[in-house]
Amino acid sequence: MLESLSSNATVAKIRCIEGKMLTESRLHELIYKKSVGEAAEFLKGVPRFKTDLETVDPATIHRGHLEELVEKSSFELYRRLCRFQQFDKIPFYNFIMFRHETEQILSMINCINSGVVHSFINTLPGFVLENSRLPFLEISKCESYEQLLEVLKKTDYGKVLKGIPLKEDGSINYPACELELRKYYFNKIFASVRRDFPGKDAEILDKYIRMNIDFINIVNAFRLKKYFNYNAEHIKQRMLPFSSISKSKMNRLYECETAEDMLDKLKRLPLLKDGVSAQMIETACDKARYSLARRLLRSSQSAPVVMYAFMTICNFETGNIIKIIEGIRYGLPPAEIEKLIII
Amino acid sequence: MAIEKMQLVNIAGLLSDLDKTLLRCCESGCFHMEQAVTGKDSHSSLKMLNEKNPYTATMKKLKALALSCRIKLTKTDYSDISADSPEEFAQLTEGLENRFDALRNERFSCMKEISEKNAVIKQITHLKGLDTDIGRISECDKIVVRMGRLPVDSFKKLEFYDETFFFVPFDSDKDFCWGMYFAPVTEKELVDEIFNSLYFEEYEIPDFVKGTPETAFEELNDAIIRKSRRIEEIDEQLQSLIKDKKDLIVKAYSKLKFRNDTFELRHKVASINEKFYMKGFVPKNNAEEFVKLFDDCESVSVVVKPPDSDSSLVIPTKLKNNRFARPFAMLVEMYGLPDYNGINPTTFVAITYTLLFGIMFGDLGQGFVIFIAGFFLDKFMNKTVGGLFRRVGFSSMVFGFLYGSVFGFEHLLDPVFHAMGFENKPFEVFDQTNFILIGAVAIGVALIAMSMIMNIVQSFRQKDYENAIFGCNGIAGFVFYTSIISAIAFKINYKSPAFIILLIVIPLLCIFCRFPLAHAMKYKKLQLTEDPEEATVGNFIVENFFEMFEYLLSYVSNTMSFLRVGGFVLSHAGMMLVVMTLMESVTAAAQPLVVVLGNAFVMCMEGLIVAIQIIRLEFYEVFSRFYSGNGKPFEPVGVSDSGSDEE
Numbered sequence: 001m002l003e004s005l006s007s008n009a010t011v012a013k014i015r016c017i018e019g020k021m022l023t024e025s026r027l028h029e030l031i032y033k034k035s036v037g038e039a040a041e042f043l044k045g046v047p048r049f050k051t052d053l054e055t056v057d058p059a060t061i062h063r064g065h066l067e068e069l070v071e072k073s074s075f076e077l078y079r080r081l082c083r084f085q086q087f088d089k090i091p092f093y094n095f096i097m098f099r100h101e102t103e104q105i106l107s108m109i110n111c112i113n114s115g116v117v118h119s120f121i122n123t124l125p126g127f128v129l130e131n132s133r134l135p136f137l138e139i140s141k142c143e144s145y146e147q148l149l150e151v152l153k154k155t156d157y158g159k160v161l162k163g164i165p166l167k168e169d170g171s172i173n174y175p176a177c178e179l180e181l182r183k184y185y186f187n188k189i190f191a192s193v194r195r196d197f198p199g200k201d202a203e204i205l206d207k208y209i210r211m212n213i214d215f216i217n218i219v220n221a222f223r224l225k226k227y228f229n230y231n232a233e234h235i236k237q238r239m240l241p242f243s244s245i246s247k248s249k250m251n252r253l254y255e256c257e258t259a260e261d262m263l264d265k266l267k268r269l270p271l272l273k274d275g276v277s278a279q280m281i282e283t284a285c286d287k288a289r290y291s292l293a294r295r296l297l298r299s300s301q302s303a304p305v306v307m308y309a310f311m312t313i314c315n316f317e318t319g320n321i322i323k324i325i326e327g328i329r330y331g332l333p334p335a336e337i338e339k340l341i342i343i
Numbered sequence: 344m345a346i347e348k349m350q351l352v353n354i355a356g357l358l359s360d361l362d363k364t365l366l367r368c369c370e371s372g373c374f375h376m377e378q379a380v381t382g383k384d385s386h387s388s389l390k391m392l393n394e395k396n397p398y399t400a401t402m403k404k405l406k407a408l409a410l411s412c413r414i415k416l417t418k419t420d421y422s423d424i425s426a427d428s429p430e431e432f433a434q435l436t437e438g439l440e441n442r443f444d445a446l447r448n449e450r451f452s453c454m455k456e457i458s459e460k461n462a463v464i465k466q467i468t469h470l471k472g473l474d475t476d477i478g479r480i481s482e483c484d485k486i487v488v489r490m491g492r493l494p495v496d497s498f499k500k501l502e503f504y505d506e507t508f509f510f511v512p513f514d515s516d517k518d519f520c521w522g523m524y525f526a527p528v529t530e531k532e533l534v535d536e537i538f539n540s541l542y543f544e545e546y547e548i549p550d551f552v553k554g555t556p557e558t559a560f561e562e563l564n565d566a567i568i569r570k571s572r573r574i575e576e577i578d579e580q581l582q583s584l585i586k587d588k589k590d591l592i593v594k595a596y597s598k599l600k601f602r603n604d605t606f607e608l609r610h611k612v613a614s615i616n617e618k619f620y621m622k623g624f625v626p627k628n629n630a631e632e633f634v635k636l637f638d639d640c641e642s643v644s645v646v647v648k649p650p651d652s653d654s655s656l657v658i659p660t661k662l663k664n665n666r667f668a669r670p671f672a673m674l675v676e677m678y679g680l681p682d683y684n685g686i687n688p689t690t691f692v693a694i695t696y697t698l699l700f701g702i703m704f705g706d707l708g709q710g711f712v713i714f715i716a717g718f719f720l721d722k723f724m725n726k727t728v729g730g731l732f733r734r735v736g737f738s739s740m741v742f743g744f745l746y747g748s749v750f751g752f753e754h755l756l757d758p759v760f761h762a763m764g765f766e767n768k769p770f771e772v773f774d775q776t777n778f779i780l781i782g783a784v785a786i787g788v789a790l791i792a793m794s795m796i797m798n799i800v801q802s803f804r805q806k807d808y809e810n811a812i813f814g815c816n817g818i819a820g821f822v823f824y825t826s827i828i829s830a831i832a833f834k835i836n837y838k839s840p841a842f843i844i845l846l847i848v849i850p851l852l853c854i855f856c857r858f859p860l861a862h863a864m865k866y867k868k869l870q871l872t873e874d875p876e877e878a879t880v881g882n883f884i885v886e887n888f889f890e891m892f893e894y895l896l897s898y899v900s901n902t903m904s905f906l907r908v909g910g911f912v913l914s915h916a917g918m919m920l921v922v923m924t925l926m927e928s929v930t931a932a933a934q935p936l937v938v939v940l941g942n943a944f945v946m947c948m949e950g951l952i953v954a955i956q957i958i959r960l961e962f963y964e965v966f967s968r969f970y971s972g973n974g975k976p977f978e979p980v981g982v983s984d985s986g987s988d989e990e
Contacts, residue, residue: 032407037451055518057462057544059455065494065542072496121503122540126496137503334403 010085010303014310017077018297020047021317024343030324031334031341036063039325049073063329067322072127074314075100079131081307092192092304096311100128102185105157106178108139108148113171117143145172160184179238186213186242193304201302208296208305210244212312215285217243217250218266222281226259245269286342290316316342346687347661347977348627349650352634353620356643361612361619364643365605367636368623369981374633375659376623376980379613389613389620397429398603405436405596408443412585414592421598424591432599439588446584450577453570460563460570462492462546465514465521467556467563478553487531489538489545492519497541508534608980624650624659624977650683658683661977668693670730678962679972686801688970693734695790695965696957701738702786703911703953706919708750709946710739735954745770750942751919772916780909787905788828790965795821798969809861812853815894816968819853822846824898854894855887901964908960911953918945 022030026046033039040058043049043066052073056066078096082088104124111120121140129136135151142148145166152158164176186209193205217239224230224238232255243250256262266272266281272288293312300306320341327337352374356364368374380389409416426435467477480488493501493510498520501510508526515521524543526534538545553559612621625633630647637643650658660680662672664687671693681687704710714736721729747768749755760768772779795816802811811817826846830837837843853860862870871883922941926934966972 029407029410032403032410037455055516057458059451059458060462060544062542062544068494068496068542121500124500126494126499129496129499137500140503335400 008301008303010081010087011301011306013084014081014306015297017048017081018310018313021313022046022048022321027320027324027341027343028338030321031327031337033328036061036066036325036329039328040066043070043321048077052076063325067325068125070321070325071125071318074311074318075125075127075131077314078311081310085303087303087307090196092189092196093307095189095192095308097128097132098185098188100125101132101134101157102181104128104132104134104136105139105148105152105161106174106181108142109145109172109174109177112142112145112148113174156184156188157181175238179240182240186240190242197302197304201304204296204300204302205305205308207244208292208308210242211292212289213240213242214244215289216240218253218269218272219282219285221254222259222262222266225256225262283340283342286316290342345663346681346683346685347663349624349658349661349683349977350627350630351622351648351650351652351656352625352630353622353646353648354637354643355618355620355646356640358614358617358619360640360642361609362605363640364619364621364637365608365612365980368608369601369605371625371629371633371636371979372981373625373629373979374623375625375977376608376611376621377656378611379621389615392609392612392614392619394609396603396606398432398599398606401429401432401436402596402599402603404440405432405592405599408436408440409592409596412443412589412592414585414589416593416596419593419597421594421601424594424598426595426598427602432595432602435595439592442584442588443581446577446581450574450581453574453577457567457570457574459546460567462544463490464560464563464567467560476554477556477559485528487526487528487534488523489535489543490523491538491543491545492521493538493541493543494518495520497543500541504537508537604981622653622656623980624656626661626977657975659977660685660974662687662689664689664693667734670727670734671696673727673731674958674961676976677958678966678970680974680976681970681972682974684805685971685974686797686969688797688966691793691797692961696961697734697738699786699908699957699960700735700953701740701742703908703957704735704739704915704950705742705746705912706748706750706915707740707743707756708748708752709942709950710736710741710743712736712942712946713739713950746772746916748916748919750938751922751945753916753919772912776913779912780906783905783907783909783912784902785832786908787902787964790905790960791901791968792821792825794965794968795824801969808864809857812864813857813860815854815897817857819850819857820894823850823854826850827898828902851891855891904960904964907956911949911956915945915949915953918949 030039030042033042037058040053040056040061044053044056044058049070053066053069056069075096079088082093087093107123108117108120111117117140121137124136124140134155134157138151139148142151149158149161152161160180161177164173164180167173189209190206193202193209197205220238221235224235230238232251235254236251239250239254253262253265256265263281272284289312293309293316296309297306297313300309320343323340324337326332327334327340354364354368368376378391380391406416426432495515495518498510498512498515507530508524510522510524512520512522524534524538612619614620625647634645634647637645660683662675662680664672668690672689674692674696675681675687675689701710713732717729717732717734717736719729720732743749744756747753747756747760747770754768757768798814798816799811799818799821802808802814802817809817813819823846826842827837829835830842835842858873859869859871862868871880872886919941922938922945925941926937929937
């Protein structure tokens, strides 16, 4: 009990920070900025980004750099929160770095498949390069899958990827790599949850992470059905084998004849009680994930649950800002940008 | 205890007159609009108007402009704004935007220039030891030189590249690394592209920067001063432009918002063959006046009907309160409005709240302060809260006089009482503890009994006989509760068979069998529960036994809950006693300070707690017996506040 009480300080701190995040009206204010420079100036005035964007010059800032700084700011915030009560010594709290590592390896695989390996280093965030134990500079020099496996061979990621053969045309089987890496990521997270936390915290966190996976599976299943007309067996093979919903219920979803049937079933899921449409399924799932995270952040007293929920919210905030900056840069009308943001 | 009577109004007319009609509905301030086509009418040929609002985009632009000028948008009179159509508003907004943009763009380019020059100065600062003409660096034929800054994160990535270039860092802070890179002219494009992708911000040394770094430094500084002065001028021009256009922006926005919100109402209007149809509710008192508004519109016909003539609509509730009760409507609305056919409990709440506050927080001096604070709140902040303060403050003064308490001084009023012929003050709190506690319970009994009566009246009105006759808050419950209380209070012989059978057993049996009895009364047929298929005698007995137990327990707990009224009388007197004791323990000079601080503390803390506790008593012990709060509020169509984000 004392342990759970001692983490209350982190919970309180997170709630306090959450209260200072960009509100809907502030995001709308940002949407109406006319240049990346104006957006940078606006973000420099936001308390949460003030320190991280202090030295940025709005007149010369590059869009990509501004986006990277916003992402870095979230990461630094997460590191500060972990250090606050020495959570960085608990393996579970590395979930953000694990996620970034998984994303970057997948990005590298994509670059190899597309023959643009040199672009990987440009998109690699500096904070990942600095904080990850993986040799990303070496990874960025790989020109083939074999070289990538060689660099990763001493890591768990190497072991996961080793068993995935190349496709007949010689390219890397990206969907299989993605599925296996994500399976490995979530297995590792679930194992940490069971190991690092007492009963009830583990139970809530486990369920919450499974609900997040449900949203990923739902979006993927719907896309496979709508755009590729996959049958139930093929869809099941592509899904992450974790869920908060019963297996039979998920199977019934995958077994739908058409995308419309699937959509009908999705509308009845409590997870998507706020409604969903075929065109906006991703947005609807994101909005549901966002509101779920906010609800948990406000109702839970468990530090790992609140931290996981908070990082999800941060991720959405960063995503919103990036979408707005890109919208401004490419001259999208404010009304169109508004449709893209998750609030 | 009344609820405003409503009338259903159907309005039909030619689509060309729709805008005019909606404007009049908004201006009337008494039209509650409903969806013209409901589920029931979905098969009809009436179609809802779902046009895109042509005012919204311009309104957002104007709001953004006001926001960037830090102009507060408030609702204001816009009669002198000539723009009316969406196009006219768009033109007006564009004109305003252009004037501001011209100045802002110039300001931005000045800032950009200053920023570039500052950056060059920073570069040059690092070259101050160089005793050569800077221009010569860029005049090299075989190599390209670029000066600028590189993000620290990108600096680490340079290790990845094995191309023929090298980067010389001058200086670095936590985010950027300053320096210059050199590359052969033949590989200029490739190297530039690499640095571009690493977010290298180049600072070109302008052509005029010639000579040694020292001389260049001075020239750049002069240029920066000139540009800074220009920025100051532009800021002044911007400020005067804002001052000039502020009124126009606020008025134009006010009108635009009115047009926009009025247009939004079209989404509730249905149309058929160039005609529109809309419906809504109007208070009966205003109906005649409302119809007259359309007298000059020949194509528009307004038909007034009884409120319940459209069964698909829920009639909205508008409370009708007297002057004394009006501020207390806020508390009732907090719980929820009554149904249109229900009872308006505001007057009841007003009387009981005022009395209870006075009893629990009786102090002539403190009550006076609250009373005066009410006037200030009324004038400067919120009229409703101000009114509430005045009423409870006055009640506190009356009871404070009875308790003889003025800012905690319990004997200050003694001479007044002596002059009135009393030997002592009428009420000594600490000497009459039992009386206070019993009195508190008696108040509770009276309030509970009154709420039961209200439940009975309301249930009969709604023809809910189960609740009215057999319910725990119906006649059966009332007879049982008041009999027990009377037996205790007036020492009636409760052991007599007549008392037991008539006033205890029969009411309890009625409550126990309330559903079958009510069902038999209504349908002349015996049925144990609502779902006849699942009803067994065993189930019925077990279920009702526990419910009955809960009712009996709630009679006791709800009555005892009112003990807190007495508790707070004692607590208030106790807290003031502490203040007085503290005062006596300090020096004479500090005594006034202790009295002021002590009174302020008690007023803020205890006043707040008492206010909350009474709300709790009203909501839990009283409202739960007769009040559902499921009513739909009467919301006349109009325009929301200009500054709000509702759009």
